[in-house]
Amino acid sequence: METLMLPFSPRxxxxxxxxxxxxxxxxIGIVDHKAFxxxxxxxxxxxxxxxxxIRDLTQKSHAVLRNYPISAHLRFLLEEIRPxxxxxxxxxxxxxxxFSRDTRAVVYQRAKMVLDKRPFGTQEDVYHEGYExxxxxxxxxxxxxxxxxxxxxxxxxxxxxxxxxFNISAMSFGALSPNAVRALNAGAKKGGFAHDTGEGGVSxxxxxxxxxxxxxxxxxxxxxxxxxxxxxxxxxxRIAADDQIKMVELKVSQGAKPGHGGVLPAAKVSEEISRIRxxxxxxxxxxPATHRAFSTPLQMMAFIAEMRELSGGKPAGFKLCxxxxxxxxxxxxxxxxxxxYPDFIVVDGNEGGTGAAPLEFMDHMxxxxxxxxxxxxxxxxxxxxxxxxxxxxxxxxxxxxDMARAMAIGAxxxxxxxxxxxxxxxxxxxxxxxxxxxxxxxTQDPSRNRALVVxxxxxxxxxxxxxxxxxxxxxxxxxxxxxxxDLRPIHFSQRTSTTEVQTFARLYPSLRPGELIDGTSDPRFxxxxxxxxxxxxxxxM
Numbered sequence: 344m345e346t347l348m349l350p351f352s353p354r355x356x357x358x359x360x361x362x363x364x365x366x367x368x369x370x371i372g373i374v375d376h377k378a379f380x381x382x383x384x385x386x387x388x389x390x391x392x393x394x395x396x397i398r399d400l401t402q403k404s405h406a407v408l409r410n411y412p413i414s415a416h417l418r419f420l421l422e423e424i425r426p427x428x429x430x431x432x433x434x435x436x437x438x439x440x441x442f443s444r445d446t447r448a449v450v451y452q453r454a455k456m457v458l459d460k461r462p463f464g465t466q467e468d469v470y471h472e473g474y475e476x477x478x479x480x481x482x483x484x485x486x487x488x489x490x491x492x493x494x495x496x497x498x499x500x501x502x503x504x505x506x507x508x509f510n511i512s513a514m515s516f517g518a519l520s521p522n523a524v525r526a527l528n529a530g531a532k533k534g535g536f537a538h539d540t541g542e543g544g545v546s547x548x549x550x551x552x553x554x555x556x557x558x559x560x561x562x563x564x565x566x567x568x569x570x571x572x573x574x575x576x577x578x579x580x581r582i583a584a585d586d587q588i589k590m591v592e593l594k595v596s597q598g599a600k601p602g603h604g605g606v607l608p609a610a611k612v613s614e615e616i617s618r619i620r621x622x623x624x625x626x627x628x629x630x631p632a633t634h635r636a637f638s639t640p641l642q643m644m645a646f647i648a649e650m651r652e653l654s655g656g657k658p659a660g661f662k663l664c665x666x667x668x669x670x671x672x673x674x675x676x677x678x679x680x681x682x683x684y685p686d687f688i689v690v691d692g693n694e695g696g697t698g699a700a701p702l703e704f705m706d707h708m709x710x711x712x713x714x715x716x717x718x719x720x721x722x723x724x725x726x727x728x729x730x731x732x733x734x735x736x737x738x739x740x741x742x743x744x745d746m747a748r749a750m751a752i753g754a755x756x757x758x759x760x761x762x763x764x765x766x767x768x769x770x771x772x773x774x775x776x777x778x779x780x781x782x783x784x785x786t787q788d789p790s791r792n793r794a795l796v797v798x799x800x801x802x803x804x805x806x807x808x809x810x811x812x813x814x815x816x817x818x819x820x821x822x823x824x825x826x827x828x829d830l831r832p833i834h835f836s837q838r839t840s841t842t843e844v845q846t847f848a849r850l851y852p853s854l855r856p857g858e859l860i861d862g863t864s865d866p867r868f869x870x871x872x873x874x875x876x877x878x879x880x881x882x883x884m
Contacts, residue, residue, distance in 0.1 A: 480823030501656030515543025530804025598695025692738025720753025
């Protein structure tokens with residue numbers, strides 16, 4: 344009896360109703376041919392729903408569909424629109440991850456050059472643990488120069504680069520659409536700042552508008568590789584000779600997925616990507632987890648020296664998300680032993696995230712940017728190399744305060760990826776990896792990326808950069824400082840409990856110049872320095 348009543352239970356009633364209505368409509372159509380035209384559309388709808396329900400009952404992939412045929416599809420629909428519902432209706436101004444609505448809004452406003460002020464006081468809980476602020480001066484200054492540039496290039500560099508302190512972080516063509524790359528590079532050209540190519544190679548879209556380029560070379564050596572995937576020095580030298588390329592950067596790891604390689608499936612390797620990256624069509628485009636050109640810290644320094652020489656003396660450096668402390672200190676020992684120093688180091692934090700990554704890597708692998716920047720800064724101070732090596736910071740930087748905070752603890756300049764994506768119109772739909780980006784920023788679908796109108800977005804990229812540096816100038820003026828390089832940890836404080844506050848100078852203590860060479864007792868470095876060796880990334884145990 345219970346089995347006979349199942350079709351009338353809440354679980355199956357929708358399918359039962361559809362089947363009954365389909366049968367009734369079909370019967371009416373058979374009895375009265377004149378009425379058939381009137382009932383045809385409802386008949387098709389209910390018949391289709393009935394067939395869907397039968398399919399749900401018989402499929403084996405989704406248990407919920409077997410138990411709730413037809414009606415369970417509502418669950419999948421709600422699940423599909425859940426991010427949009429949360430973002431548009433339930434987020435407060437300070438909610439939303441990875442970037443809050445307030446942060447996204449200020450980028451949009453600055454990119455459009457509309458009012459970016461806020462009324463009625465802060466919405467931050469200033470007594471909540473973790474709240475941070477910059478100290479102001481009773482003798483503030485007035486800034487006329489808001490461009491803020493630094494020179495990158497050590498003693499071994501014959502073509503130093505005068506860089507803005509705010510640049511576009513590494514995002515490859517392929518991850519970004521052609522129109523997005525065009526708009527970013529043209530905006531960089533107009534604003535006088537740099538555009539990092541990402542590891543996908545220098546595309547025609549990077550070259551089209553003549554903006555300054557930082558060419559990033561990853562473990563796949565895309566754009567400068569032999570057929571077997573090894574580094575091709577001749578092709579590297581040919582491309583690096585382009586005057587538009589201002590610096591060359593070796594990518595050791597990235598914040599989104601440090602220590603993890605990548606694969607672009609053969610089906611997605613278009614003729615264009617094949618040509619730009621130097622990979623064969625019909626084969627997977629593999630970005631290995633490790634480099635083939637070097638396997639020890641000393642070899643890595645020699646490779647950077649080779650990059651600098653092949654590029655004609657342009658600044659050469661590397662990017663990494665800091666992992667094992669002894670591995671970076673091994674690189675420092677290799678600098679001392681070989682006498683070869685990079686011109687710059689870009690420190691990516693594990694909060695970086697334009698690249699799609701496994702959840703475990705995205706959430707729990709790698710050192711956060713602030714700790715990474717300060718660690719690298721202190722390590723270079725500790726080997727007396729800080730004055731010749733510039734440090735860039737990337738990882739969730741979108742506002743002038745983000746920049747000032749990173750520079751106070753060791754960075755010379757900042758890169759932003761998602762900030763400039765917002766300037767292009769990104770709405771944080773979190774669909775970058777699906778090729779269904781609703782704003783045309785991260786898709787290769789021509790019908791989607793046509794939505795990104797390049798001339799309009801060039802202005803927004805330029806505006807965002809300009810307005811962010813203006814905001815940085817205002818912060819510095821209020822603090823009584825002239826240049827971001829004047830920022831120090833003592834200029835910032837963090838609430839460590841409801842009743843306790845510490846300056847960044849206490850939270851991020853500094854090493855003395857040469858302290859690692861002389862021998863340090865600092866627990867952050869002592870053991871790792873002892874474990875580090877210039878001839879291997881493996882620790883001395």
